Amino acid sequence: MTEFCRAACAFFRPNEQLTSLTPLGSGRVNDTWLAVTAAGGKYVLQRLNPAVFPQPAFVQANLCRVTAHLRANLPAESGFRVFQIFRSPTGETAWIDSSGAWWRLLSYLDGTTALDSVSSTAQARAIGATLGLFHRLLADLPSPPLADTLPGFHNTPLYLAQYDAILPQACQPEAADCRDFIAQRRADMRLLEDAKQHGEITVQTVHGDPKVGNFLFSPDGQQAVSLVDLDTVKPGLLLHDLGDCLRSCCNPLGEEVRNLDEVVFRHDFFAAVLAGYCSCAAGLLTPGDRRLLTDSARLISLELGLRFYSDYLAGSRYFKADHPEQNLFRARTQFALVRSIESQYSELTAAAAECAAQPDNSWRKK
Numbered sequence: 112m113t114e115f116c117r118a119a120c121a122f123f124r125p126n127e128q129l130t131s132l133t134p135l136g137s138g139r140v141n142d143t144w145l146a147v148t149a150a151g152g153k154y155v156l157q158r159l160n161p162a163v164f165p166q167p168a169f170v171q172a173n174l175c176r177v178t179a180h181l182r183a184n185l186p187a188e189s190g191f192r193v194f195q196i197f198r199s200p201t202g203e204t205a206w207i208d209s210s211g212a213w214w215r216l217l218s219y220l221d222g223t224t225a226l227d228s229v230s231s232t233a234q235a236r237a238i239g240a241t242l243g244l245f246h247r248l249l250a251d252l253p254s255p256p257l258a259d260t261l262p263g264f265h266n267t268p269l270y271l272a273q274y275d276a277i278l279p280q281a282c283q284p285e286a287a288d289c290r291d292f293i294a295q296r297r298a299d300m301r302l303l304e305d306a307k308q309h310g311e312i313t314v315q316t317v318h319g320d321p322k323v324g325n326f327l328f329s330p331d332g333q334q335a336v337s338l339v340d341l342d343t344v345k346p347g348l349l350l351h352d353l354g355d356c357l358r359s360c361c362n363p364l365g366e367e368v369r370n371l372d373e374v375v376f377r378h379d380f381f382a383a384v385l386a387g388y389c390s391c392a393a394g395l396l397t398p399g400d401r402r403l404l405t406d407s408a409r410l411i412s413l414e415l416g417l418r419f420y421s422d423y424l425a426g427s428r429y430f431k432a433d434h435p436e437q438n439l440f441r442a443r444t445q446f447a448l449v450r451s452i453e454s455q456y457s458e459l460t461a462a463a464a465e466c467a468a469q470p471d472n473s474w475r476k477k
């Protein structure tokens with residue numbers, strides 16, 4: 112891999128000498144490095160996972176459009192930073208290695224830090240406000256819609272059908288607790304897709320993966336300054352993003368917890384994310400979106416647990432894993448989170464209704 116990293120850097124920056132290469136972040140799909148050059152340049156070097164993104168050209172085209180649109184429309188006072196996509200001297204935004212994988216070089220946002228987990232309601236609120244700003248800006252993205260880089264992404268009934276198909280040919284033993292957990296919730300899995308079919312909830316350009324680690328903060332951990340990992344930005348549901356952001360932000364122990372009794376969905380962080388979001392983007396939410404806020408967090412946690420469990424059964428071919436049971440543990444953590452949401456369902460729903468009733472101070476949908 113290091114040889115490919117060197118070749119990719121040389122392709123984009125032929126006149127700079129690479130001095131160090133350090134793995135960056137904890138992405139489960141793509142490979143990412145911090146590349147530093149002798150001239151002091153700091154870059155994010157990424158290899159797109161071809162097994163996950165079959166149309167890398169779409170990913171790159173979306174990335175260019177989205178970053179340009181964000182940059183052109185950011186309110187100056189927002190403090191939000193957008194990374195740059197570097198081109199080779201011949202104008203390419205991607206280098207393709209001999210195995211066919213696509214690589215790109217992005218600017219490293221110096222003076223920022225990624226959090227492992229949320230540790231205060233202030234951070235939760237900052238994340239919610241940043242997601243709201245992101246949605247608001249992308250609500251005005253001129254047509255045509257972005258290409259679908261990952262068909263079926265966040266289509267929960269489709270993940271359920273894939274799980275059913277994997278079961279007869281699983282290469283790992285079934286786990287009875289996960290099997291029963293899924294069996295008891297099969298009917299729930301249609302909730303967002305049905306609401307979408309009925310036109311009750313908002314479809315627009317969304318991030319697709321707004322988990323805690325994708326929000327960059329100021330070094331003191333107080334200000335959220337960016338939202339990165341834009342490969343899954345494409346048309347989707349606002350509730351996919353809200354649900355995913357909530358499932359990640361309200362789970363301070365992270366995605367791999369061994370003692371499942373410790374997993375808790377934090378009620379205070381839930382209210383804070385939503386308060387931050389609504390202060391920026393309440394005007395985007397329809398009554399249907401507002402009604403399903405708690406369910407979105409429950410559904411996306413259930414969906415991710417189902418995806419991890421299916422991948423465990425299939426031999427961990429999608430999510431990177433250090434050992435064969437890692438995706439099983441990840442699935443159990445998500446299912447524990449679902450249980451915690453279920454046990455606080457009415458309190459969470461009341462808190463969500465209160466947040467969504469707040470006036471949107473800054474902006475309204477035109």
Ligand code: GN1
Nearest residue numbers: 137138139140141320340343366415
């Ligand atoms: C994957 O690769 P990463 O870590 O950015 C996944 C998300 C999951 C997340 C869970 C394209 O994101 O959907 O929520 O892992 N991305 C894709 O950590 O499947």
Ligand code: MG
Nearest residue numbers: 138320340343
């Ligand atoms: Mg991602």
